[in-house]
Amino acid sequence: MNEGAKRGMFEEPRNVDRLFWGLAAVCGALVVLELIVGRHAEFPFEGWPGFYGVFGFAVFVTVVLIGKRLRRFLRREEDYYDR
Amino acid sequence: MDAQLPALQIVIPLLAAPLCVALRASRAAWLIAVTACWSSLAVAISLLRRVLAEGEAISYHVGGHAPPHGIELRVDALNAFVLVIVTGISAVVVSASRASLSEELPEKRHYLYFAATLLCMTGLLGMTVTGDAFNVFVFLEISSLSAYSLISMGRTRRALTAAYQYLVMGTLGGTFILLGIGLLYMATGSLNMADLAERLCGMESNRTVQAALAFIVLGASIKLALFPLHIWLPNAYAFAPAMVTAFLAATATKVAFYVLVRFLFGVFGTDFAFDAMHLDRVLMPLALLAMFSASTVAIFQRDLRRMLAFSSVAQIGYMVLGLSFASELGLAGGIVHLFNHAVIKSCLFLVMAAIAIGVGSTNIEDLRGIGRRMPLTMAAFVVGGLSLIGVPLTVGFVSKWILVRAALEAGLWPVAAMILASSLLAVVYVWRVVEVAWFQAPAEDAGALRRPPLGLVLSAWVLAAAALVFGVFTDATASVATRAARMLMEAGS
């Protein structure tokens, strides 16, 4: 999504919407393409269609949400060590 | 000509000394001394090369009388190496000395300094080169007497007391050695070292020989300032003229160490000295004590000169430690450290001389901020200091590395750890000076600096460069020392 931002004004909500849905469309196309091209898989579960996409999406969300939780424990004021 | 080299080694400075007195003029005397020193160095180097090439000792019979009755000069890998050190350091120091000498000595007395230095050198070279035990005593007295007069040339009156104390202690040491040699003669009827070594075989239980060992070890320990017999040294170094200190620190104690090594390994043999008499049990603790105690004293010193002097006592500890392992590696470590310390300490004392001229004081407090005002001089101090600590790529690392290896080889883990720990003390006392000189702002009321003579700074840098070069190309010193150590161990066992 960042690479698109160079072209248009990133702050404008209309453009942001377009970018997001454009990206979603590309993602959908990739899954379809995968079905057409076909690929070999090293592990059985890896062969499931869309595995990589779902995995990437899930991991990303998990990482961010866990990170958010972690912040509660780890966050300190900026001058924490100087006090 | 080649055959006469061992004799020339003594004769050159011996003849040059009265020449200085005859000429009197400062510059002329200096020129003669410089020429004599450099040609002695050339002789020493060619001797070393010959010994290394031929692989066996060169024997020179004085007056053509064959040993054991005639006097023999005997040059092997060990003493050829010591000869190079002594003449090399003398050459650098004497070349640098005229400029700095004017600060401490009226010009009309310069010739005395040069003559005494040459005589002292004669004595030291003679002690090194001779193969005759009694000759060692004779040359020792020559070198000591001239050293007393050199020290007493110091500016302050305290130089006289220092020289007097050195005289008393030196005489005691010399007398002990003479007594030891006399006892040996009593027991064996010989004075030639090689001959003595043969005759001493199987005399382990002879009380006379045991007493001879005690006297000689103690006499040599006094001369080389082994802790706790070092008390004469700090004052002698601190109150002598700076150039004398630079000269003596690098040569006198080193030759005394050589004498100790020669007697222990070349005359008494390791079987007698270490296996039967357990000398290592005396020397090793003393060496370790020296390393720690003298370094600690150096930390507390306020005067740069005395700090360096106590550091010398600590470094002598390292040499004796190497010897006390009674192994080839340990001995090699001691010998390499002899070389390294001679280079480092004379470099540092030359720097100290430059500081004394530049700042007019050697009090560490007065050195604030001089790093920026005398960068070249203080950079040489940093190089010397790093070597003293034993930082890799400097000579100091080489010898400490060998010593640590020797300690590990002997299975003495704690000793290896103590070598490393005592290096930390060196870090402290070197850092104290570096911090004051480089990181503190100059005092408000600091007077103008005088520019130290270029020759002095250059000479310090020649030695600093040597400390770096031999630290990188370690083989030059280590291989000679290893050969010398192997020769001694083979002959002595």
Add this chain to the structure above:
Amino acid sequence: MTASAAESLALLPPGLILILGALVLPFLRGRVQAALTLLLPLVSFAHLSLLSDGSTTNLEALGASLTVVRVDRLSLIFGIVFHIAAVLSALYALHVRDTTQHVSAMVYVGSAVGAVFAGDLVTLFIYWELTAVSSVFLIWASRSECATRAGLRYLVIQVGSGVLLLAGVVLHYRATGSLEFTRLIGEDGSLATAGPGVLLILAAFGIKCAFPLMHNWLQDAYPKATVTGTVFLSAFTTKLAVYTLVRGFPGTEALIGIGVVMTLFPIFFAVIENDLRKVLAYSLNNQLGFMVVGVGVGTELALNGAVAHAFVHIIYKGLLFMSMGAVLYRTQTSKASELGGLYRSMPLTAACCVVGAMSISAFPLFSGFVAKSLTLSAVAEGHHVWVWLGLLAASAGVMEHSGIKIPFFSFFGHDSGIRCKEAPVHMLLAMGIAAFLCIAIGCYPTPLYTLLPFEVDYAPYADLGHCLTQLQLLLFAALAFGFLMRTRLYPPEVPSVNLDSDWIYRRWLPRIVRAVGGVGAEASAALGALAGRWLALALRGVHLLHGPRGVLARTWSTGGIALWAILCLFGYLLLAFTR
């Protein structure tokens, strides 16, 4: 004549030109100095081309034969990429007018290069310590209180690593009698059968490689170095450690686990970190994990993967640090909470940053892809399912912190209102070259593959399915980012300090010490006072003996000295005769 001159030049240890050249720098000023700093790595690079594979230079020293220079394929590729990084970093630092930084950077680079070509452990140790001591000045050159402290912590840990290395080398030498730096781990790759020396050496390498719980010096110190200093730092220290692992510990099974943990845990910290240069430091840590896994798997393909990854990583991580450095240089801040919308002011920097971000995320046609694929294939071939899944998850994580967070929060996102000048020309040039290399290697990896230590039988673009799945992974991750932003689930950037393992030595240990001190003073005052009194007494004793007026330091009377000497003689004689 010329042939022999070239031969003798080839015997010169690589890196020496840089180190010796650095000694000349203090005598120059201004532009000339900066220009020479750029020239030195170029000359040294040219010298590198004189080295031939398989040649060695031996030195008899310290009673052992040292191999000061050993040239083989592994050392050559690291030598090459170190020089590329040195040239780019020096170009980037062309505006710097600070002798300290120039000198320390050149000594640092030179010692890192020297270390890579060191054929024995002693030489390695010397360079190892030299990298530590020289690099700390790049941190101190920030000349702030917090940089000084961080630099001190960095120095202690780095020198500590060197001490461990030395101890390990001594033990290893005692055990095997060999100082050669070659495979140190046994054929079975098990740490259980390795000697204590080898374990110590691994610990030393591990510290420098920022293994989990030994990692924090990296995140602590790198963001506090100068703008250009961080660029230098990012390239050498940790990659030198990767090199030593590849050389000494290939196929060490424990490294697989360590590597996976390394790839995963920094991700979480990177999400919540506000200082973008610190985010990059966490990301650096995560990338090292991939290389460590490759070393742990230890097959030819995996080792190739680790080395290739190190190679491309040096370039794109340098590029990312350069772009963040340029932002810091122009705006005086690198905090995400204060930045945003900079693409208006710094479009070229933004473009370069995006190239770096896409490379590190391993988009097809970018350099990260052609390197990371090697490691992932090797892991898959070894049927390490969980490891493979871990690395895949880490890849999605990379997309998060480096692929999106870095460019998004600095150049796009919420407009901070900051308007500044574009980065200086020399910085743009350095970034441009790095970006070009990222794309060039990504599109045409053959030259890189031919440099790798083992033969490469792998074509990343032959398997279209693989490219497709990789794109899927990354774009779906990007989609997830969009989703989280739209639903406002994405945590906002706020100024903060996040606790990490450095808390142990920055807070916990001091607190313990203080607590113990408190206990000593209050609860068991008697004991504390006693201990204090003993300590004071001991110190006073030392001072009494050794101080300026101590018995060991003061001038004795002449009679005293003589008496003492004679007492010593009697003592000795007594000892000798009563034996």
